[in-house]
Amino acid sequence: MSDIAVKKLAEIINAPVEVLLKQLQDAGIHVNGPDAWITDAQKLTLLAHIRQGAAPVSNSGNKITIKRRSTSEMTVGAGGQRGKTVSVEVRHKKNFAAGAKPVAQSTEHSPPAAGARISRTEELARQLSAERQARESGIQKETKRVEQRQEVTKIVPEEVKEVPQPPVVVEPTVSPAIEEVVVKEAEAVVPPSAPVKPVVVETKVETPPPAASPAPVATPGPASVPEVMTAAVTTGGVEPDDNLSAKEQRDVVVAAAREEAASALKRRPSKIRPKPTLAPREVADSSEPEAEKPVVTEKYTDAAPAEKTDKKPVKNKVAGRGGREELHVPAGNRSGKKKGGGRRDTFRPDPRQQNSNANAKHGFEKPTAPVVKEIEIPTTIVVSELAQKLAIRATDIIKAMMKMGMMMTINQAIDQDTAILVTEELGHKAKPMQEMDDAALLAAMIGQNVNGYEAKPRPPVVTIMGHVDHGKTSLLDYIRKTRVAAGEAGGITQHIGAYHVDTDHGTVTFLDTPGHAAFTKMRARGAQVTDIIILIVAADDGVMPQTKEAIKHAKAAGVPMVVAINKIDKLGADPDKVLGELSQNEVNTEAWGGDVPVVQISAKTGQGIDALLETLLLVAEVQELTAPVDAPATGNVIEASIEKGRGAVATVLVRNGTLRRGDLLLCGAEYGRVRAMFDEAGRPVKEAGPSIPVAVLGLSAAPEAGDEVIVMTDERKAREIAELRREKQRDTRFAAQHVSKSEDFFTQVKASERAQVNILIKADVQGSVEALRNELLNLSTDEVEVRVVTAGVGGISASDVDLASASRATIIAFNVRTDATARKTAADNGVNIRYYSIIYEVIDDIKSVMSGLLSPEVREVFVGLAEVREVFRSSELGQVAGCLVVDGAMRRSLPIRVLRDNVVIFNGELESLRRHRDDVKEVHMGTECGIAVKDYNDVRKGDNIECYERVEVARKI
Ligand SMILES: Nc1nc2c(ncn2[C@@H]2O[C@H](COP(=O)(O)OP(=O)(O)OP(=O)(O)O)[C@@H](O)[C@H]2O)c(=O)[nH]1
Numbered sequence: 001m002s003d004i005a006v007k008k009l010a011e012i013i014n015a016p017v018e019v020l021l022k023q024l025q026d027a028g029i030h031v032n033g034p035d036a037w038i039t040d041a042q043k044l045t046l047l048a049h050i051r052q053g054a055a056p057v058s059n060s061g062n063k064i065t066i067k068r069r070s071t072s073e074m075t076v077g078a079g080g081q082r083g084k085t086v087s088v089e090v091r092h093k094k095n096f097a098a099g100a101k102p103v104a105q106s107t108e109h110s111p112p113a114a115g116a117r118i119s120r121t122e123e124l125a126r127q128l129s130a131e132r133q134a135r136e137s138g139i140q141k142e143t144k145r146v147e148q149r150q151e152v153t154k155i156v157p158e159e160v161k162e163v164p165q166p167p168v169v170v171e172p173t174v175s176p177a178i179e180e181v182v183v184k185e186a187e188a189v190v191p192p193s194a195p196v197k198p199v200v201v202e203t204k205v206e207t208p209p210p211a212a213s214p215a216p217v218a219t220p221g222p223a224s225v226p227e228v229m230t231a232a233v234t235t236g237g238v239e240p241d242d243n244l245s246a247k248e249q250r251d252v253v254v255a256a257a258r259e260e261a262a263s264a265l266k267r268r269p270s271k272i273r274p275k276p277t278l279a280p281r282e283v284a285d286s287s288e289p290e291a292e293k294p295v296v297t298e299k300y301t302d303a304a305p306a307e308k309t310d311k312k313p314v315k316n317k318v319a320g321r322g323g324r325e326e327l328h329v330p331a332g333n334r335s336g337k338k339k340g341g342g343r344r345d346t347f348r349p350d351p352r353q354q355n356s357n358a359n360a361k362h363g364f365e366k367p368t369a370p371v372v373k374e375i376e377i378p379t380t381i382v383v384s385e386l387a388q389k390l391a392i393r394a395t396d397i398i399k400a401m402m403k404m405g406m407m408m409t410i411n412q413a414i415d416q417d418t419a420i421l422v423t424e425e426l427g428h429k430a431k432p433m434q435e436m437d438d439a440a441l442l443a444a445m446i447g448q449n450v451n452g453y454e455a456k457p458r459p460p461v462v463t464i465m466g467h468v469d470h471g472k473t474s475l476l477d478y479i480r481k482t483r484v485a486a487g488e489a490g491g492i493t494q495h496i497g498a499y500h501v502d503t504d505h506g507t508v509t510f511l512d513t514p515g516h517a518a519f520t521k522m523r524a525r526g527a528q529v530t531d532i533i534i535l536i537v538a539a540d541d542g543v544m545p546q547t548k549e550a551i552k553h554a555k556a557a558g559v560p561m562v563v564a565i566n567k568i569d570k571l572g573a574d575p576d577k578v579l580g581e582l583s584q585n586e587v588n589t590e591a592w593g594g595d596v597p598v599v600q601i602s603a604k605t606g607q608g609i610d611a612l613l614e615t616l617l618l619v620a621e622v623q624e625l626t627a628p629v630d631a632p633a634t635g636n637v638i639e640a641s642i643e644k645g646r647g648a649v650a651t652v653l654v655r656n657g658t659l660r661r662g663d664l665l666l667c668g669a670e671y672g673r674v675r676a677m678f679d680e681a682g683r684p685v686k687e688a689g690p691s692i693p694v695a696v697l698g699l700s701a702a703p704e705a706g707d708e709v710i711v712m713t714d715e716r717k718a719r720e721i722a723e724l725r726r727e728k729q730r731d732t733r734f735a736a737q738h739v740s741k742s743e744d745f746f747t748q749v750k751a752s753e754r755a756q757v758n759i760l761i762k763a764d765v766q767g768s769v770e771a772l773r774n775e776l777l778n779l780s781t782d783e784v785e786v787r788v789v790t791a792g793v794g795g796i797s798a799s800d801v802d803l804a805s806a807s808r809a810t811i812i813a814f815n816v817r818t819d820a821t822a823r824k825t826a827a828d829n830g831v832n833i834r835y836y837s838i839i840y841e842v843i844d845d846i847k848s849v850m851s852g853l854l855s856p857e858v859r860e861v862f863v864g865l866a867e868v869r870e871v872f873r874s875s876e877l878g879q880v881a882g883c884l885v886v887d888g889a890m891r892r893s894l895p896i897r898v899l900r901d902n903v904v905i906f907n908g909e910l911e912s913l914r915r916h917r918d919d920v921k922e923v924h925m926g927t928e929c930g931i932a933v934k935d936y937n938d939v940r941k942g943d944n945i946e947c948y949e950r951v952e953v954a955r956k957i
Helices: 006-013 017-026 040-051 114-155 184-189 246-267 278-285 305-310 351-360 383-390 394-403 416-425 438-450 472-480 517-529 545-557 575-584 609-623 715-746 748-753 766-777 798-806 820-829 839-853
Strands: 063-076 084-097 168-170 201-203 229-231 374-377 380-382 413-415 429-432 455-457 461-466 497-503 506-512 532-538 561-566 598-600 626-628 634-643 647-656 664-667 670-673 676-678 693-699 708-712 755-763 784-793 810-814 833-836 857-874 878-891 895-900 903-915 922-924 928-933 944-953
Touching: 006 017, 017 040, 374 383, 374 416, 380 383, 380 416, 383 394, 383 413, 383 416, 394 416, 413 416, 416 429, 461 472, 461 545, 472 497, 472 506, 472 532, 472 561, 472 609, 497 693, 506 609, 532 545, 532 575, 532 609, 561 575, 561 609, 598 609, 626 647, 634 766, 634 784, 647 664, 647 708, 664 693, 664 715, 670 715, 708 715, 755 766, 755 798, 755 839, 766 784, 766 810, 766 839, 784 798, 784 839, 798 810, 798 820, 810 839, 833 839, 857 928, 878 903, 878 944, 895 928, 903 922
Parallel strands: 084 168, 374 429, 461 506, 461 532, 532 561, 561 598, 755 784, 755 810, 810 833
Antiparallel strands: 063 084, 201 229, 380 413, 455 626, 497 506, 634 647, 634 708, 647 693, 664 670, 664 708, 670 693, 676 693, 857 878, 857 944, 878 922, 878 928, 895 903, 895 944, 903 928
């Protein structure tokens, strides 16, 4: 040390010179002024003086601040949760008036003096002790609350919890009497800018005021909330920023906590799931819009509601059990019904809320009137499907069908007609479904086939129609110059034949249709493909039933007619009469002023045939018949059969385009490539143009007469369509069988007594098969039923015989024969095979078979009548009537009736017939006799006794 000027010393210690001078003076060092020098010894004296109790020199000169800071650690935790170590830093400041007593103690203590320093120090110690107690109490409270919050914030994942926690700074509110003054030395010890400043979450702690608390003094300082003690709780990953305000820092912490909580929810959904029972309460209790509430570690506070309201945007508070506030997930994730676990990203309304809404008004209204449904019905439909369409129970449909005499089950298919009937019976409306099926597809394809090709004139297709034996075949025969009629079995055409005839006047194609009623169906088909109809009427016979039918067909088809009055060569020919009858049947002939041409011909002599052909071509000309020639062919099947060695043979009438060998044909449900073609004379041909009939070989099976024919290019498509059609046919057949079987059930009682004639039909062509089947089925009566087991084209095979044997059927072989094996099988099994060439004979034979099965008719034949004249009593016979035979004879063996006033009062038999005490067998008219009636004792005078006989009479069908 060395001497130094007072001024310089004041500069060094940063104190006013005047103060230093005064201190020196107090220390007993006398100096002359600021420029005076003081020695090192004087300096020591001054220091000793200061150490003895004098306050250090301060700028204010009247205040002393004691500041202390202590840091401690405590572990908090609740329940089974792992404890958490929290650093607690306590900062303590105490202000004293320098050189004077503290404000609070001013009344108790004397002004500061060197002698009073000890008592002042003791006072300070007491104050510090009280404040420590208050502080510790505050810390305890705070610890408790942290524990409570730990419970509430259980959903915060452990990872979050385990993040090192910054110290919790508990800054107790000091007594207002103590004023904080920061001295330079203290600031040097506790710099304001600590390297890591804890982020503070405000928590209000009510600090009890010290007992000796003096009058409050406004507390200055940076805390914006004066009475709030701050406790810092930091979350991992959040770096405090000194530049942020406390509120901003709080927001950062809140946001971080929310993110952590949300990610924790995703990671551990089962653990963070709120208790389901809380959900309704949450919804009910919360007045805040939950959808906007983010995840946040909630702040436990006793602050006023107004403060809560201010913090809404960052809080999601819902009262939990015991009024505790709980951590919440956003409304979208917080349905309160997370029984299935997992997270839910979308909002699901509380079902109870939905229910409550739904309960406001239920959706069902009782219909005021019966609902009439309008449905479309396909070709076949299963009962259950129909019920579904009508929205009724299947049992209702079954019941309705039972009432209609059909018994069905839920899984059975019914045909379209039946389904429509049932639907209408049930009060609904039904119409056949317009199916966009193969037909529509084909129609479109046919259109494509024809379009774009040049149409050229084509020959007319002529159908000859008329009554039986009116000369159709003879006419065709004459035109073709061949004797077809002579070769025909029984003189009746059995199937449709198509013939293409070149005449001097041009080419004409004839369809020869049979005249028998059994072929109506085929004739109708013929009318559909024909351009002109020749209505042939025998001049000697006139208009007959089939003539009328032909007229109907022609009119229905809209096909022009040409009337040919045949057999004009015959003696009884009366063409005028025929014209009159035609007029009556709405055929307005030219001869009678109409537009229908009439030609009188003789198929026998050829008279008028040329005129007929001329007329036909004239009519065709008027019609301007054209067709594309180069297009792929379309047409119709006229007839089809299966021939030995040739397979399926179909007579096809080409209507458009040209049919060639090798073409892929689709005929109804059959398809195949044209292997070979033949004309009507059996000559092979390579192609056939419009209106030309050809016999086609190569189909998979015999199609149905009338089937549409189309040439296809895609074999796969042809096969698909064919299969589709077959399926449809099967369904229809199956449905029809079910209905008929069900009908059988209801007539079973009758049917048990009803005889059956089982028949298996085999014929040469499909047309004959159909005709036979229809005719024979129509023979069925109430007592004898004709059942066609099966019907088909071709010869009789062993399998046919087996089937007939199994079903106890008679085989009708129409224009077909039996092979050797089948013959042997038939002989072995006793199967009856009958061969026919004429349909009438088949029908007659079956009728006689049916008649044989009929039980004979029992008729009552009158034998005699006796009049009762007297009534006697006999000990031996009881009552005996004395009678006179007035008519016929009375015979003892025959039954009798007792009549009174012509009313039968007893039916029985005779016990005895006597004549003069003798038993006789018979008593004739005009003879008296005694009659005892068996088991009857009430015969009176005036009654009549009639004797009759029961006779069995064989019946015929
Ligand atoms: N006199 C005479 N007889 C005829 C004439 N046309 C046909 N007949 C005879 O009448 C009979 C029946 O002739 P069809 O040609 O078989 O008669 P259809 O109409 O073909 O008979 P179905 O094939 O049974 O429908 C035959 O015996 C013919 O000889 C004719 O113009 N004059």
